[in-house]
Amino acid sequence: MLGKLLKYELPAMGRKLLPLYVAWLAASILLGFGVRGFESESDLLPVLTILLYVAVTVAVFVMSIILIIQRYRTSMLGDEAYFNMVLPVSMNEHIANKGLSALIWMSISAVASFISIFLILLCSGALFDVLPDFLAGIREMIAELGPEWVLVIVEIFLLGILSSAKSILAIYAAITIGHQAKDHTTLASIGAYIGLSMAETAVGNILVQIGMIVNLGFDDFITYMMAHNFLSAQLIFLILFIVAAALVTAYFFICKYFMERKLNLN
Amino acid sequence: MARIDISELSKDFGNVRALDGVTLSLDKGRIVGLLGPNGSGKTTLIKILNGLLVPTSGSVEINGIAPGVETKKKVAYLPDRNALPAYMTSDQLVELYSDFFYDFDAAKADAMIDDLGINRSQTMQKMSKGTKEKLQLCLVMARQADVYLLDEPIGGVDPATRDYILRTIISNYNEDGIVIISTHLISDIESVLDNVVFLKEGRVVLEGPADDIREKEGKSIDELFREVFRC
Numbered sequence: 001m002l003g004k005l006l007k008y009e010l011p012a013m014g015r016k017l018l019p020l021y022v023a024w025l026a027a028s029i030l031l032g033f034g035v036r037g038f039e040s041e042s043d044l045l046p047v048l049t050i051l052l053y054v055a056v057t058v059a060v061f062v063m064s065i066i067l068i069i070q071r072y073r074t075s076m077l078g079d080e081a082y083f084n085m086v087l088p089v090s091m092n093e094h095i096a097n098k099g100l101s102a103l104i105w106m107s108i109s110a111v112a113s114f115i116s117i118f119l120i121l122l123c124s125g126a127l128f129d130v131l132p133d134f135l136a137g138i139r140e141m142i143a144e145l146g147p148e149w150v151l152v153i154v155e156i157f158l159l160g161i162l163s164s165a166k167s168i169l170a171i172y173a174a175i176t177i178g179h180q181a182k183d184h185t186t187l188a189s190i191g192a193y194i195g196l197s198m199a200e201t202a203v204g205n206i207l208v209q210i211g212m213i214v215n216l217g218f219d220d221f222i223t224y225m226m227a228h229n230f231l232s233a234q235l236i237f238l239i240l241f242i243v244a245a246a247l248v249t250a251y252f253f254i255c256k257y258f259m260e261r262k263l264n265l266n
Numbered sequence: 267m268a269r270i271d272i273s274e275l276s277k278d279f280g281n282v283r284a285l286d287g288v289t290l291s292l293d294k295g296r297i298v299g300l301l302g303p304n305g306s307g308k309t310t311l312i313k314i315l316n317g318l319l320v321p322t323s324g325s326v327e328i329n330g331i332a333p334g335v336e337t338k339k340k341v342a343y344l345p346d347r348n349a350l351p352a353y354m355t356s357d358q359l360v361e362l363y364s365d366f367f368y369d370f371d372a373a374k375a376d377a378m379i380d381d382l383g384i385n386r387s388q389t390m391q392k393m394s395k396g397t398k399e400k401l402q403l404c405l406v407m408a409r410q411a412d413v414y415l416l417d418e419p420i421g422g423v424d425p426a427t428r429d430y431i432l433r434t435i436i437s438n439y440n441e442d443g444i445v446i447i448s449t450h451l452i453s454d455i456e457s458v459l460d461n462v463v464f465l466k467e468g469r470v471v472l473e474g475p476a477d478d479i480r481e482k483e484g485k486s487i488d489e490l491f492r493e494v495f496r497c
Binding site for chain 1: 279313318319335336338339341343345351353365366367
């Protein structure tokens with residue numbers, strides 16, 4: 001049934017996001033050509049294209065987050081829940097459907113951002129100036145990392161997916177907990193999100209204090225890997241992976257518990 | 267064989283008791299009117315049967331099973347609001363029902379949609395309130411379910427639409443199933459009811475075959491309702 005749920009959930013998000021992506025890529029092309037205007041000392045048009053690009057980019061990211069929240073609220077706890085929650089589908093599949101859809105659209109956003117940068121560089125005529133430096137940078141990084149660079153890329157990719165899944169499920173868990181409130185469910189959800197974030201930080205701090213480095217971001221992770229031997233870097237990756245997976249599992253089961261045991265559609 | 271067993275069912279919302287010790291057993295082949303004024307607990311009971319609310323105490327079983335994935339395969343539910351995605355057309359909704367409900371008869375739904383003259387390319391959000399209600403009912407009644415739970419199916423629609431909805435229910439339900447219709451519009455629906463359940467402030471105050479009650483009380487269900495629930 002998960003496949004059938006995805007069949008409807010992915011287009012439900014796509015119908016709002018796809019037009020924005022098209023606008024984003026169009027704004028990228030305009031910005032690319034607008035940047036050329038600086039060279040011809042025509043100021044207004046380039047500034048306008050920059051403003052347009054920034055506005056559309058912000059709109060894409062804000063809309064993505066709003067949609068992730070809205071889709072969960074509407075179809076799991078709002079009016080559409082009166083249809084969705086009577087489908088012969090397990091709660092595991094319902095939550096997985098929402099999480100996977102959000103993750104897929106976040107991944108598409110990431111791909112679109114790369115395409116956007118490519119289009120800006122291409123249309124501004126800077127692509128062939130930047131490309132050699134970019135490729136040289138990559139070659140340098142591969143040389144630093146050694147032959148294990150493929151493994152490193154895969155690990156970073158997996159950690160990125162897990163971190164995104166964790167962020168999405170944390171939002172879902174906060175919404176589900178907030179919906180237990182009699183009134184002001186939005187405020188309660190924001191409160192729950194702050195509470196969960198604080199709990200997450202507290203657990204992280206405790207782990208750090210007992211000698212485990214869990215708060216490394218990607219930059220720190222790469223720096224650390226470059227500065228230390230490969231095995232210790234792998235150990236850090238393993239710890240990050242376990243912590244992220246544990247948080248994904250915890251948030252998933254918070255959603256499942258409240259949806260199965262405390263659901264009160266009103 | 268369709269059967270619903272409700273035992274000592276109570277539901278509290280904070281300090282408000284919406285259902286108070288409801289005990290009922292309903293057998294197959296009956297159209298049951300769940301009757302009571304607004305706030306009497308009708309919708310709460312139907313939501314609990316659908317697993318949309320968790321009871322405070324007591325139990326509910328459909329064919330011997332508590333509400334869950336297995337009962338949802340056998341229960342067709344018409345909520346008291348538009349719950350279908352507003353951006354979908356009737357054709358897309360037929361496909362949606364076909365994908366999730368194995369007892370859904372797409373040809374039957376299509377025939378009903380054509381009878382009503384619903385524009386197949388029009389999205390739900392562009393339909394009138396009455397058309398939305400009729401479309402939702404077509405989809406629900408095109409299932410060969412064991413239990414049909416219809417929450418206020420005739421509320422807020424014109425008399426002609428009410429007639430269509432009642433005809434649709436009578437001519438399409440699975441005769442081995444149970445149909446529960448919740449409403450406070452008794453006179454419109456009385457003629458189709460086999461059994462009635464009166465709910466008042468969350469409690470069952472009267473229950474039984476409609477004919478027996480009419481004979482015993484010497485008045486119609488509608489008259490009795492007005493007497494029991496006089497303000």
